[in-house]
Amino acid sequence: MQHPDTTALQRLDAAHHLHPFNDNAALAERGTRILTRGEGCYVWDADGNQLLDAFAGLWCVNIGYGRKELGEAASRQMTELAYYNSFFQCTTEPTIRLAAKLAELAPGDINHAFFMNSGSEANDTILRLVRHFWAVQDQPQKNIFIGRHDGYHGTTIGGASLGGMKGMHKQGGLPIPDIHHIDPPFWFADGGDLSPDEYGLVAARRLEDKILQLGPERVAAFIGEPIMGAIGVYIPPQTYWPEIERICRKYDVLLIADEVICGFGRTGEWFGSQYFGFQPDIMPVAKGITSGYIPLGAAMFNDRVAKVLKEQGGELAHGATYSGHPVCAAVALENIRILQEEHIVERARDEVAPYLAQRWAELGEHRLVGEARIAGMVGALELVPDKGRRAFFEDRGKVGSLCRDLALRNGLILRATYDSMLLSPPLILTRDQVDELFGKIWKSLDETAAELGK
Ligand SMILES: *Cc1c(COP(=O)(O)O)cnc(C)c1O
Numbered sequence: 001m002q003h004p005d006t007t008a009l010q011r012l013d014a015a016h017h018l019h020p021f022n023d024n025a026a027l028a029e030r031g032t033r034i035l036t037r038g039e040g041c042y043v044w045d046a047d048g049n050q051l052l053d054a055f056a057g058l059w060c061v062n063i064g065y066g067r068k069e070l071g072e073a074a075s076r077q078m079t080e081l082a083y084y085n086s087f088f089q090c091t092t093e094p095t096i097r098l099a100a101k102l103a104e105l106a107p108g109d110i111n112h113a114f115f116m117n118s119g120s121e122a123n124d125t126i127l128r129l130v131r132h133f134w135a136v137q138d139q140p141q142k143n144i145f146i147g148r149h150d151g152y153h154g155t156t157i158g159g160a161s162l163g164g165m166k167g168m169h170k171q172g173g174l175p176i177p178d179i180h181h182i183d184p185p186f187w188f189a190d191g192g193d194l195s196p197d198e199y200g201l202v203a204a205r206r207l208e209d210k211i212l213q214l215g216p217e218r219v220a221a222f223i224g225e226p227i228m229g230a231i232g233v234y235i236p237p238q239t240y241w242p243e244i245e246r247i248c249r250k251y252d253v254l255l256i257a258d259e260v261i262c263g264f265g266r267t268g269e270w271f272g273s274q275y276f277g278f279q280p281d282i283m284p285v286a287k288g289i290t291s292g293y294i295p296l297g298a299a300m301f302n303d304r305v306a307k308v309l310k311e312q313g314g315e316l317a318h319g320a321t322y323s324g325h326p327v328c329a330a331v332a333l334e335n336i337r338i339l340q341e342e343h344i345v346e347r348a349r350d351e352v353a354p355y356l357a358q359r360w361a362e363l364g365e366h367r368l369v370g371e372a373r374i375a376g377m378v379g380a381l382e383l384v385p386d387k388g389r390r391a392f393f394e395d396r397g398k399v400g401s402l403c404r405d406l407a408l409r410n411g412l413i414l415r416a417t418y419d420s421m422l423l424s425p426p427l428i429l430t431r432d433q434v435d436e437l438f439g440k441i442w443k444s445l446d447e448t449a450a451e452l453g454k
Contacts, residue, residue, distance in 0.1 A: 001049050001395055003046055003048070003333070005046065005219065006034060006046040006047055007031075009033055009035070009046065009114045010031040011091070012023070013028075013032045013034075014027070014031075014032075015033075019032070019071065020155075024372075025396070026343065031044075033045055034046040038053075038061075038064075038065025038066055039064075039065050040052055040064045040426070040428065041064055041065075041426045041429055041433055042065070042067065042429070043065060043413070046209070049178050049411065050411060050414075051408070051411055051412065051413050052390035052411060052412050052413065052433065052436060052437060052440065053065075053413045053425065053426070054412060054413055054414050054423055054424070054425045054437055055413050055414060055415045055422065055423070055424050055425070056292075056424050056425055056426045058292070059170065059229060059266070059287055059288075059378075059424045060287035060288055060291060060292035061102040061331050061426050062264055062265055062266070062288040062289050062290045062291045062292075062335075062339070062344070062426060062429065063072060063291045063335060063338050063339060063344060063426065063428060064291075064426040064427075064428040065426075067291075067293075067338065067382075069334055069338065070290075070291070070293045070294075070331050070334050070335060072291075072334075072384055073330045073331050073333070073334035074294065074327050074330060074331050075224035076330070077094060077326055077327045077331075078296065078327055080374065081175075081326055082123050082326075083324070083326065084321070084326060085321065086323050086324040087193075087319060087323075087326075088444055089211040090384045091324060092324070093326075093331045094164060094326045094327075094329035094330040094331070094333060095115065095325075095326055097333060098113070098115075098332050098333050099112075099115075099128065099324075099328070099383075101111040101333060101336055101428050102175070102285075102298065102300060105166060105270055105336070106271070106283065106300055106439065107270075107271055107273055107279060107280075108279045108302065109302045109303040109304075110280070110281075110282070110283060110300050110302045111302070111303055111306065112300065112301045112302075112303075112305075112306035113298045113299070113300050113301075113320075114129070114298065114299045114300075114301070114319075114323070114327075115296070115297070115298050115324040115325075116297045116298065116299065116319075116320055116322045116323060117295045117296065117297055117320060117323075117328075118154065118286055118295055118296075118297045118382050119153075119154050119221060119260035119284055119285075119286035119287065119297050120153070120154025120155050120156040120158075120159035120160075120256075120297075120298040121154075121156060121159075121297055121320065122154075122260070122284035122285065122286060122298055123153045123154050123156070123158055123159040123223075123258065123284050123299075124154075124157070124158035124159060125284075125299040126221075126256060126282055126284060126299045127145065127162065127320060128158075128221075128318055129221050129299070129301075129305075129309060129313075129316070129318065130145075130221050130254060130256075130305070131220060131366065132309070132313060132316075132338045133220075133254075133305055133308050133309060133313075133315040136218050136312040136313055136314075137209075137308060137312065139217070139394075141217065141218055142217060142218060143178050143180045143218070143220050144179070144180060144214055144217065144218050144219045144220055145162055145179045145180070145220060145222075145223060146179075146180050146181065146184070146210055146211070146214075146219060146222045146223070146253075147162045147164055147177070147179065147180075147181050147219050147222075147223050147224065148164050148181055148182055148183060148184045148224055148228070149164035149166075149182070149183055149184055150165060150184050150228065150231040150234075151163050151164045151165075151181070151184065151223075151224060151225060151228060151230060151231070151252045151258075152165060152225065152228070152229060152230035152331075153223065153260075153280070153284075154260075155168070157172070157174065157176060160172075160174050160175075160177075161174045161175035161176045161405055162178045162179060164181040164184075164221050165230075165231070167383075174333040179377035180210060180300045182209075182210050182275075183199060183206055184201070184203075184228055184231070184234055185199070185203035185204070185234065185236040185237065185240050186228075187199050187200075187237060188370070188371050188373075188382060188390050189390065189392070190203070191238055191390075195380055196237040197237050197238065197239045197241075198239075199237060200236055200237030200238065200239030200240035200243065201239050201240075201243050202233065202238075203236070203240055204239070204240050204241075204243035204244045204247065205247070207222060207247050207248075208247045208250075208251075211247065211251050211253060211254070211407045216251035216252070216253070219251065219253045220253070220254060221253060221255070221256050221282070222244065222248055222253055222254070222255055222256065223256040223258060224244070224256070224257065224258065224334055225257075225258045225260075225261065225262065225272070226257055226258075226259065226262045226267070226271075226272025226273055226275065226276055227261070227262055227266075227267070227272060227378060227426075229262075229378070229422075230315035230417065231262040231417060232380055232382075232417040232418060232420035232422065233373060233378055233379055233420065233422050233423075233424075235373050235374075235375045235379075235381035236385075237278070238276065238277075239295035240276070241273070241276040241277065241278040241451040242276075242277060242278055244278070245278040245279065246250070254281045254305070255278075255279075255280045255281050255282070255410070256280060256281065256282045256283065256284070257271070257272060257273045257280035257282075257283045258283070258284050259271050259272055259273070259280075259283045259284065259285050259298050260284055260285060260286045261287060262275070262378075263283070263286075263287070263288055263289065263343065264286045264287075264288030264289055264291075264336075264339065264345075264378075265288065265339060265345035265348060265377070265427050266288065266374035266376060266378050266424065267375050267377070267378060268345065268348055268349030268353045268375075268376030268377060269345070269349070269376070270345055271283070271423075275375060276358075276378065280302075281302045281304065281305060281432045282299065282300065282301050282302065283296070283297050283299075283412060284297065284299050284300070285297065285300060285302045289332050289335070289336075289448060290328065290331050290332045290335050291335045292332045293331050293335065293372075294326040294327065294328050294332075295328065296325070296329070296331075296332055312323045319446075332450065336358060344427050344428060345427065348376065348377050348427040348428075348429075349376060351431075351433040352377070352429055352430070352431060352434065353376045353377055355431050355434055356374065356377065356379075356429070356434050357374050359434055359435070359437075359438045360372050360374045360379055362438065363381055363438065363441055363445070364381070366381075366442065366446075366449075367387055367449060368383050368384070368387075368403075368445050368448060368452075369381050369382065369383060369384070369387070369445070370382045370383070370384030370387060370390060370391075371384075371390070374389070374423070377424065377425060377427055378423065378424045378427070379422075379423040379424075380411070380419050380420040380421060380422050380423065381420065381421040381423075381441070381445075382419065383399050383403060383419040383420070383421065383445075383448070384419070392419065393419055396418045396419060397416070397419060398419075399419045399448065399452065400416030400417070400418055400419035400420060400421060401416055401443055401447065402422070402448055402451060402452075403416065403419075403448040404416040405420055405447055406444045406447045406451075407421075407440060407441065407444040410440045410443055410444050410447075411440060412437070412441065414441070414444075423437075425437070
C-alpha cells in the first residue's frame with residue numbers, strides 16, 4: 001500500500017529533483033522509490049517495505065547500515081572542529097591519521113594519499129598529477145592515458161573520459177584529447193574457443209599493441225578496474241593482470257588500479273590488486289572507504305610518484321575546499337576500525353564467500369542463466385536466450401530490467417546492467433541471508449522466465 005506522504009514526496013521529487021543516471025521523464029511518470037531506514041543488510045522504503053539490499057547501496061555499504069559508531073564519530077568531530085582545510089600549510093589530526101592508516105593498508109609502497117570527495121575526483125586528480133609527474137621530468141609528451149572500452153571511472157570530465165562508456169562520451173563531447181581505450185577482458189562474449197586463461201593473455205596484450213602503436217614515449221599510464229563493475233561485473237581471468245603489469249613495467253607506463261569498488265574488502269581481500277596478485281603504482285579509492293556513510297575519495301600514490309611530486313612538483317595547483325575534510329576522515333577511520341576489529345573482510349572471505357559461491361553456481365543452473373560469475377562478495381548472473389550458447393538477447397537490457405523489477409517485488413534489491421544481474425551485498429551478509437538471497441533470486445528468475453514465455 002502506498003503511504004499518502006509518499007505520493008506527495010514523489011510529486012515534489014518529479015517537480016524539482018533531476019536524478020543522476022535516470023531517464024527523468026520516465027522516472028517522473030513512474031514515481032521515485034523513497035528509502036527511509038537501513039539496518040544491517042536491509043533497507044526500508046517509505047511504504048514500509050523491507051528489502052534485502054544485495055547491492056550495498058551502490059557497491060559501498062560494506063559494513064552494513066545503521067552502525068551508530070560512525071554517526072558518533074562524525075558528531076564528535078563536528079563538535080570539536082567541524083571544518084578546516086589542508087591548503088596553505090594546514091591540516092587536521094583525523095586527516096593525518098587517515099593518510100597514515102591508508103598507507104598501512106594499501107599494498108606495497110603505495111604510501112601517499114591526496115584527498116578529494118569522490119571516486120570521480122580522485123581519478124581527475126590522478127589524470128592531472130600523473131601528467132604533471134612526467135612533465136616535470138622533462139617528458140611532457142608522455143601524457144596519454146589508456147583505459148578500456150566500457151570501463152567506468154566516474155562522471156567528471158576526466159573520470160568519464162578515462163571510462164569507456166559510449167553513452168557517457170556522447171553527452172558533453174568526451175573523451176578529452178590524449179585518452180585512448182582498448183577492448184575489455186570479457187571472456188563470455190569475446191573469448192571464442194580460447195580457455196579463459198589463454199584469453200586473459202590475449203586480452204592483456206591489446207595493451208602492448210596499443211602502447212607500441214602510440215609510442216611508449218607518449219604513454220603515461222594505464223587505468224583499469226581490477227573487476228569491471230558498472231558494465232556488468234567482468235571478472236578477468238587470473239592471467240590478465242600479471243600480464244598487464246609486465247607490459248606496464250616493460251614500457252615504463254604507470255599502472256593505475258581503480259579500487260573504488262574493489263577496495264575495502266569487496267573481493268574478500270582488502271584490495272582487488274591483492275585478489276589478482278599484481279602491484280599497482282597508483283590507486284583511486286572511495287565508496288567502501290566510509291562504507292558510503294559520508295562522501296570521501298582519495299588518490300593514492302606509490303613512493304616513486306610521490307617523491308617526484310614532492311621534490312620536483314612545486315606547488316600542486318590542485319585540490320578542493322573539502323580535501324581531507326576532518327569529519328569525513330573521522331568517519332573513514334571509524335569505518336576502517338570496525339572493518340579491522342571485527343575482521344569483516346577476512347570473515348567474508350573465509351566464512352561467507354565460499355558458501356555464496358556455491359549457491360551462486362546453483363543459480364547458474366537456472367535455464368535463464370548463461371554464466372554465473374563471482375569473486376568474493378561481487379558477482380553477476382548473465383541472463384541469456386539460449387543456455388547452450390554464449391550469446392546475448394537481441395533487445396539487450398529488457399530482460400534484465402524485468403528481472404530486477406520482479407526481484408524488487410520479492411523484497412530484493414539487485415542491479416541490472418543490460419541483462420547481467422549484479423550482486424554486491426554488504427560484507428556482513430550471513431549464511432542465512434545467502435539462503436534468503438538465493439530463494440528470492442531463484443523465484444525472480446522463474447517469474448522472469450514465465451513472463452518471457454507469455
Ligand atoms: C563509482 C566509481 C567511480 C566514481 O566514484 P564516485 O564517488 O561516484 O565519483 C570510479 N571508479 C569506479 C570503479 C567506480 O565504481
